[in-house]
Amino acid sequence: xxxxxxxxxxxxxxxxxxxxxxxxxxxxxxxxxxxxxxxxxxxxxxxxxxxxxxxxxxxxxxxxxxxxxxxxxxxxxxxxxxxxxxxxxxxxxxxxxxxxxxxxxxxxxxxxxxxxxxxxxxxxxxxxxxxxxxxxxxxxxxxxxxxxxxxxxxxxxxxxxxxxxxxxxxxxxxxxxxxxxxxxxxxxxxxxxxxxxxxxxxxxxxxxxxxxxxxxxxxxxxxxxxxxxxxxxxxxxxxxxxxxxxxxxxxxxxxxxxxxxxxxxxxxxxxxxxxxxxxxxxxxxxxxxxxxxxxxxxxxxxxxxxxxxxxxxxxxxxxxxxxxxxxxxxxxxxxxxxxxxxxxxxxxxxxxxxxxxxxxxxxxxxxxxxxxxxxxxxxxxxxxxxxxxxxxxxxxxxxxxxxxxxxxxxxxxxxxxxxxxxxxxxxxxxxxxxxxxxxxxxxxxxxxxxxxxxxxxxxxxxxxxxxxxxxxxxxxxxxxxxxxxxxxxxxxxxxxxxxxxxxxxxxxxxxxxxxxxxxxxxxxxxxxxxxxxxxxxxxxxxxxxxxxxxxxxx
Numbered sequence: 001x002x003x004x005x006x007x008x009x010x011x012x013x014x015x016x017x018x019x020x021x022x023x024x025x026x027x028x029x030x031x032x033x034x035x036x037x038x039x040x041x042x043x044x045x046x047x048x049x050x051x052x053x054x055x056x057x058x059x060x061x062x063x064x065x066x067x068x069x070x071x072x073x074x075x076x077x078x079x080x081x082x083x084x085x086x087x088x089x090x091x092x093x094x095x096x097x098x099x100x101x102x103x104x105x106x107x108x109x110x111x112x113x114x115x116x117x118x119x120x121x122x123x124x125x126x127x128x129x130x131x132x133x134x135x136x137x138x139x140x141x142x143x144x145x146x147x148x149x150x151x152x153x154x155x156x157x158x159x160x161x162x163x164x165x166x167x168x169x170x171x172x173x174x175x176x177x178x179x180x181x182x183x184x185x186x187x188x189x190x191x192x193x194x195x196x197x198x199x200x201x202x203x204x205x206x207x208x209x210x211x212x213x214x215x216x217x218x219x220x221x222x223x224x225x226x227x228x229x230x231x232x233x234x235x236x237x238x239x240x241x242x243x244x245x246x247x248x249x250x251x252x253x254x255x256x257x258x259x260x261x262x263x264x265x266x267x268x269x270x271x272x273x274x275x276x277x278x279x280x281x282x283x284x285x286x287x288x289x290x291x292x293x294x295x296x297x298x299x300x301x302x303x304x305x306x307x308x309x310x311x312x313x314x315x316x317x318x319x320x321x322x323x324x325x326x327x328x329x330x331x332x333x334x335x336x337x338x339x340x341x342x343x344x345x346x347x348x349x350x351x352x353x354x355x356x357x358x359x360x361x362x363x364x365x366x367x368x369x370x371x372x373x374x375x376x377x378x379x380x381x382x383x384x385x386x387x388x389x390x391x392x393x394x395x396x397x398x399x400x401x402x403x404x405x406x407x408x409x410x411x412x413x414x415x416x417x418x419x420x421x422x423x424x425x426x427x428x429x430x431x432x433x434x435x436x437x438x439x440x441x442x443x444x445x446x447x448x449x450x451x452x453x454x455x456x457x458x459x460x461x462x463x464x465x466x467x468x469x470x471x472x473x474x475x476x477x478x479x480x481x482x483x484x485x486x487x488x489x490x491x492x493x494x495x496x497x498x499x500x501x502x503x504x505x506x507x508x509x510x511x512x513x514x515x516x517x518x519x520x521x522x523x524x525x526x527x528x529x530x531x532x533x534x535x536x537x538x539x540x541x542x543x544x545x546x547x548x549x550x551x552x553x554x
Contacts, residue, residue: 007298007326010252014330017256018263025260026267026279032175033148033168034272042170053167058160059501062149065165066142066493070109073135074486077105080131081123090124091200091214103478108135110489111143111371113225113232113341113464114481116473120214120235125197132232133221137181140228141172143339143373146493147265148272150377153500154401155273160505162497176261177228184223184257191253192246193219218243226257229371231341231464239331239344240320251327251344258334258342262286262369265376273401277519282379284524289368289531290337293361297329300353318349318468329354336361339371341464348451348468355467356547359454362461363539364531365420371462377496379527383518384413384499386530390516390523400518402508412499419491421538423460423484428453428542431476440477442469446553450546455481460488 038046038053046053057065080087081096081104096104100117107114108131117123123132145168152162189195198215218234222244225232235241245251263283270279301315302325319328328345335342336358347358361368367378384400388410391398398405405413431452441448447469454467459481466472472481517523 003324003326004298004302006324007302007329010326010330011294014252014255014259018259021260022264022267022283025264027271029144029176029261029264029268030271032171033163033268035171038167039174042167042174045170045174046166049166051164051166053164053170055164056161057164059149059162059497059504062162062165063494063497065169066146066497067490069138069165069169070142070490073109073138074105077108077131077135078102080127081105084124084127087124087126089126089197093122093124096122096127099475099478100473103482104132106482106485107464108132108230108232109139110462110485111139111228111230111339111374112459112462112485112489113230114459114466114472114485115232115236115464116478116481118236119233125216128221128234129217133217133224136221136224136228136230136232137173137177138169140177140224140230140372141169143229143371144172144176144261144265145169145373146496147373147376148268150380150496150500151269151272153503154380154403156504157402157506157508160501162500162504177224180227181220181223184227184253185220187253188219188222188250191250192242193222193250194243195219213243222254223257225342226254226340227261227372229258229262229338229340229375231335231339231343233342239342240346242322245344247322248327251323251331254342254344255330255334258338258340259290259369261372262338262375265373266369269376269380275401275519278401281519281524281527282376282383284521285527285531286367286369286375286379288524288528289364290333293337293357293368294330294333297333297354297357298326300351300357301325301329303351315349315351315354318346320344332358333361335465336463337364337366337368337370339366339374339462339464341458343465346468347454347465348447352446352547352549352551352553355450355454356543356551358465358467359450359457359543359547360535360539362457362463363421363424363543364535365417366461366463367531374462378416378492381413381416381496381499382531382534383527384409385417385534386523386527387516387518388413389530390526394514394516396514396516399509399515402511403503403506404509408502409499412495412502416492416495416499417534419495420460420488423488424453424456424539425542427456427460427480427484430480431456434476440471440474442471446546446549450550453542453546456484460484462489 081101085095149162196215200214239245266283270276387400451470
């Protein structure tokens with residue numbers, strides 16, 4: 001079987017698995033966030049944290065809940081790392097330095113999972129499982145909660161209430177993420193991923209010499225790493241490590257985990273607003289972009305030049321032979337079009353255009369299908385922008401899902417789409433003005449520029465994947481990327497919740513003959529075009545200095 005055919009079959013199997021999961025999972029999530037009943041374990045949690053899950057919140061109160069919970073989480077994870085040397089189960093590792101502890105705490109709470117350290121050489125069992133894995137669950141649940149609050153903003157009228165943050169947080173964790181993670185962990189163990197609390201072992205190497213390996217609760221952390229679109233690896237090699245991702249079957253299963261909730265949330269959206277067709281329109285937009293990026297990535301990585309590429313069957317540098325080009329391309333597109341950040345190959349070794357596609361996927365806002373929750377609310381913000389543009393073209397007041405998109409709403413949407421590019425471009429520019437950051441680059445020229453551009457693109461967009469080649473474990477990068485991660489996560493949430501509150505207060509607008517039909521393929525095409533144009537105009541100059549220049553020079 002040719003590598004290209006194998007790649008096509010993998011893609012078809014993935015699409016089939018996602019299609020089979022779409023309806024039951026989407027409907028289940030709609031029921032979870034619409035139910036008035038609380039499970040007994042959930043009541044225990046509410047009592048422990050002193051929360052009343054039945055009290056409805058307006059958007060400022062909902063936002064305070066998000067920020068307060070996240071601030072406490074950052075502090076807890078920071079202290080856990082700083083105290084690691086005194087904790088049991090540390091495997092003899094010392095406490096984490098302050099700048100790296102801040103970077104890691106910000107990273108995992110912001111659902112970014114950027115890592116400037118070697119996991120197997122820095123973090124013991126307590127920090128890995130009691131700190132990092134816990135944040136993998138709750139940071140993902142926060143993202144879904146904010147998305148659901150925005151959906152309620154569209155679905156409700158004449159009220160500013162968006163639900164209860166604590167209820168949404170706990171339900172997302174207990175009823176969605178935990179059950180799927182238990183099943184997924186068993187699948188990964190069956191595929192060969194490890195799950196233990198063993199210490200450090202010294203093993204022999206082929207040809208002589210020894211190497212040290214430590215065990216850990218890898219399968220259980222790996223599954224929520226992918227399912228919650230987190231991305232932080234137990235080991236430095238991330239999902240290229242055989243203990244995390246043993247074979248082609250586990251690789252395809254992990255890609256499925258990355259995509260299943262973000263795609264299924266479009267059906268949840270359709271259910272909650274009372275129109276499945278609206279959910280299908282958002283799904284169609286996400287799927288069009290995802291399939292387009294996947295096809296382009298496979299083409300650029302299989303389009304080999306010269307005898308070395310011919311013998312390898314394509315651009316195999318930096319890729320695992322057990323996954324090949326197809327498995328690596330599928331994974332790289334899935335992880336950069338979502339906020340996952342896991343890698344099973346090294347994006348720095350991709351062709352110039354291939355590396356550019358991984359960057360562009362993040363720069364779109366990671367909305368195809370995006371992170372758990374963040375992908376849906378990011379796409380809905382883009383839908384508001386598209387409706388506004390359509391209204392300008394035909395001279396009508398823009399409306400979406402029966403809500404008018406006025407001056408206030410468009411200001412919130414505009415602020416949302418400006419935050420991340422400002423962080424990426426400003427921090428990248430500052431890194432080249434100063435002497436010290438540029439010394440961290442392994443390469444010079446266009447590829448070296450791409451290393452730093454990718455790092456801040458990944459951090460500010462809450463992705464967390466690394467281009468490889470950049471030494472990011474410095475005070476400059478630990479501090480600035482940490483700030484970019486926090487601002488890139490929580491500033492957009494401010495505008496999302498403010499928009500949700502504004503929409504919920506409105507009275508529904510009756511549909512007329514001139515109303516834009518946002519459930520039709522025409523709107524899907526308009527939405528795809530709006531996304532590509534906004535990203536292109538924003539990032540094209542920076543991409544031209546990096547991956548485009550490298551690709552054209554190849």
